[in-house]
Amino acid sequence: MKKIVLFIPFFLFALDLNYLLNKPKSYVRDFYLTEFMKETNSIVLAYKAYNALYKKRPFLHLRILSKKSPIFKEIYRCVNVKKEYLREVDISCILNNGLSLRTISKLNNSDLLYLYKNLKDGKVKSAVFSFLNNDFSNIFKDRDLGYYFILNYPNKKIDQEIKDFSIFEDKYFYQFVKSAVLNDLVLIRMSLSKNLNYKRMNDKVKWWLFLNEMKFKNYEKAKKILKSIKKKTSKEYFWLWKLTKKDFYLNKLLNNPRINFYTLFAHEEKNIPFDIKTNIVFNSIKKPKYDQTNPWDVLKFWNEFRKRKDLFKFAKELDSNKSIALKALVLDKAYHYRKNIFITPNFYDDKNISFKAFVYAIARQESRFIPASVSRSYALGTMQMMPFLVRSMKGDIFNQFDYKENIYLGVKHLKWLFNKLKNPLMVSYAYNGGIGFVKRKVLPKFKYKGKFEPFLSMELVKYDESREYGKKVIANYIIYSHIFGDKNITLHKLLNIN
Template sequence: MRYFLGLLLPWLLFGQPLSLSYLKSKPRSIERDFFIWQYLDQNITPIQAQEALELVKNVNRKIFYRYALKIQNPKIIRIAECSKIPFGKALGEDANCLVIRLTPAGFLSLDRTMRQNVLKKISRYPLSKKLAPLATKSPFIALQDNPKEFLYFFNKVGTKNRQKYFNYELSHKQLENLKKYWSFTNFIRKVVTEDLNNIGLDLLQLLPKDLTAEQNFLLGLYAYKYNFTQRAKGFFDEALENYKSRRDKDKAAYWLYKLTHNKNYLHMIVNQKQLDIYNILAHEKLSLPSNLYKYIQLHGKCSLAIKDPFVALQVYTKIKNGKDLDFLAKRSKNRECAGVYAIIQTKKSRFKDEYFVTPYEEYFKEQNVTRKILLYSLARQESLFIPGSISSSFALGPLQFMPFLAKHTAKRLGIKNFRLMDMFDEKIAITFANDHLNYLEAHLHHPLLIAYAYNAGIGFTARNILPQLQMYEPLLVMELNPSSQNRHYGKKVMENFWVYSKIFGYEFNLTDSLEKLDQHHHMQGF
């Protein structure tokens, strides 16, 4: 019980400077890494900075740059400087600096003479030998006898370089050699999403039985895109048979329905009772009532200090390990801690049931219903309504604001004495998210596009999603999203949007919404 009494204490830390002793008392975690990053911004000595670095779980660039500024070691400061300078400027620096900044994509973007000069400059480094095939007249030919390196560079050189240097036919033998490596799936995805058709047509000759479920699904999309109906069906059939998760099986079955118009696939999906975007679409196509989620309406205050990231971590770890669930459920069965309660109930159902809750309602009184639905949809996906959440990239709070965006928003809103730790306060997080959504909605007019932009940035959405909508149907564009994380995020937000629309009595049809997606892709200034 003493452990849990710690959870009930008020959260007093963030009015005080951070200390090494405090950091040492906390578990090795992303949460502690964030506070180490904050500590490195304080007035500390080089010795203290070194001690702090030794506590870090994952040394990312944010932490390393601040550490370098404090350590007063010229070599480390130089490494930090070289990591940040633009690639073009790095070409004029010494070899030590250039090697730090050199990437396959940047290297191959140079003309051949410059590439050869760069190799001479860095000749004493192992990277010179590794990059040598990219300095030849034809990197594609130079790498053909080394399938592992071929896949490595293919996946690393960037879209423009793949189109220019790698979009050539591959023999059946070459494909068989490439197929042996785990990165072959990523290779297929890039071929499919970037329309590398000289390779893509060769991939369609592969036998579905020799591929993984995901590889089959990707090639099914490619065949569907170019009207190779029978090939598409063969790939989708194999994907459906070999996918393990219900969500993936629904995905493959729905695309088989799109291909064949056979409603048996829709019935197969709705029988799964899985809340996912394709199950929702199948229910709508069959005009069936859905029972894909459970809504719990809670009231009252919370006795768990989950605004504190370390308390949130302790609670989440307990739930993950299945410990003290009844105690935590009792403490969290209220509106303020509704997110914790929902996680526990999902855990108890062995993840068969999806629980939805509506905390923070007092902060949504002035919002229109669609904005309220969107905020709930984003917050559920971002943090499961745990205000003390911190991501590996240091996104903060219930709506996971990145530090740079939080600072920018605070300045724009005229908030004085703003601290990043303020983002763990639900009211502040919602205020900031509302402001950011005002900006996104001025350019994007569909919740899926807004979700993509909220997660990966409006620039990513403008470059990778909007051009595709001018050529292909929205559901295909959704699956062709080049970022697996962003693709999954968008689907989850739309699933949440559908559920919260039902909870708040807002008329929303997911099928109609997605079909209209290509009508809402106009952006000014991007």
């Protein structure tokens, strides 16, 4: 990769860029710097903004720079090598992981041979050799090569019997097992079942070994693995209850004061209501310390929140409808997460209580109702709208910290998703991972019939974030339905559980 040195005279600095550079390093600042990079016509200022980023995202930021300068176009092509320009880039790009295994799998023999002749020895060259010869038998005999494939190209082509997993048994081994289970690599899964001693594995590995046995319908072994997990959460107790039907495990769920997907289901089984707190604000503060609609103020709040010890006192300093979301977060921690605080800020109303409850369920999960939220992927506002989605709906990218516009766009997107998918759980997954992800990776494998369905399918949703997101949103949805007056909506009805 070429080293770039740019001379940037002080007088070229734009005033708005100077303003941003004086703000604390954060994802908030990165969002604004990214937008500045897109809008400025000066490659010098764009590069200045790029250098100031808190967390660079090469595929995004170098792509922006590549549209402004031929030099950066070359660099971007180097970190994102495509088969169309494979022979035009420096071969060192490939050594720096610029070429994905998925792209390598699509190359013809001529390009594969070119790579093999020019690459230095290492896992990338070994991978190319496997594709060149269509022989993947040796990849799990080398630790680095094995992880390289299982995590980046968990394709059926690499599926094979493995008699000895010892070279992979490190702190990342759970990812190996998870990849084999989620991608249904049957021969590797059978090898895990036959050739691995689960008793000496850590809890993370055991969980995925448990799911592996569940997929094989080896329920007795699955139960043994689950029982051997040392630090059990409501998830493990739920599955032990489902497998054994013993009240001991059900009571573990009922005695957990924190509401979640699993404990909510248990409470519904026994018709026991949860203790939910909705009213936490008495407006004793006329001008709260932090403005929750100002992203820079929210940053200051988080900084103080991490340091404060007297959390109940801190919560009183935020006792205003203007800072209700911030107060809810502080109280949650002050109560050691043993209270179920579900605030209802007045930002959306709908005669359809079910849909209104779903909007609140999404908003709670996305931002905890903080209007000035910015994620590491630059999702914005209460509903965490992605910039590309805001633009596609003709929204103002810089007006997303206002409840009104952000909720309007979020609701519009949700209605579109419901029109396509109908099912609230599928809409939850799609809101997080995209409708394409749901259609390609979720719906084809999702089952509503079977002894442990749909719970097992929910545990096997491919993306970690989407998997847990769906459970949390659906639990929120039930709770807000009840808060807004519709107690007919339950997990049991939603999931078709008799």
